[in-house]
Amino acid sequence: DRVMTQSPATLSASPGEGATLSCRASQTISSNLAWYQQRPGQAPRLLIYGASTRATGIPARFSGSGSGTEFTLTISSLQSEDFAVYYCQQYNNWPRTFGQGTKLDI
Amino acid sequence: QVQLQESGPGLVKPSGTLSLTCAVSGASISGTDWWSWVRQSPGKGLEWIGEIFHSGVSNLNPSLKSRVTMSIDKSKNQFSLSLSSVTAADTAVYYCARAHYDILTFIDYWGQGTLVTVSS
Numbered sequence: 001d002r003v004m005t006q007s008p009a010t011l012s013a014s015p016g017e018g019a020t021l022s023c024r025a026s027q028t029i030s031s032n033l034a035w036y037q038q039r040p041g042q043a044p045r046l047l048i049y050g051a052s053t054r055a056t057g058i059p060a061r062f063s064g065s066g067s068g069t070e071f072t073l074t075i076s077s078l079q080s081e082d083f084a085v086y087y088c089q090q091y092n093n094w095p096r097t098f099g100q101g102t103k104l105d106i
Numbered sequence: 107q108v109q110l111q112e113s114g115p116g117l118v119k120p121s122g123t124l125s126l127t128c129a130v131s132g133a134s135i136s137g138t139d140w141w142s143w144v145r146q147s148p149g150k151g152l153e154w155i156g157e158i159f160h161s162g163v164s165n166l167n168p169s170l171k172s173r174v175t176m177s178i179d180k181s182k183n184q185f186s187l188s189l190s191s192v193t194a195a196d197t198a199v200y201y202c203a204r205a206h207y208d209i210l211t212f213i214d215y216w217g218q219g220t221l222v223t224v225s226s
Binding site for chain 2: 006032034036042043044045046049050055077087089092094095096098099100101
């Protein structure tokens, strides 16, 4: 299985600041990576697919980059609603695997 | 707008079978997309269970494959999950989801999730 490792586990930031979240794959996954946001008590929501393509309706302050084994999700100018848990997922191989998540805290 | 809704018992006895159904609206289950199940144990991360195509072909997580059955009901536009021989470790929120086909498949729409507790 492709093991996905996210860092940091928790990231503390303030509204208006930027945040950078990392995701590393144990083997190359090309650009077949998605990012999801999960707010408390809610289902995950797709933010990014193809490593860098924003999903429909996702604000431009969310951006993704990377390929191969190293990926980054960047959130510029954090809004209050952005404080949540973020997961990366590879869909290059079966079984699909998720990272353990990064909690973005105020 | 694609919507998915899980249904099924919230409590299953140990060694029993967990059975869930996902009703799909706003999309045809007979299209090009696949249909997935993902679970999340309390306070834990996300675990991909598997996905099924309307033809009945499925891809399953090897860690669960021996206990999982997935099926599709095209007439009702819904799909189902069965997980046998459950233990307390199977207690989780179970999500159904659409795996959008774009050369490969990635999940783009999720149901709200349903908590299934395994307990006697």
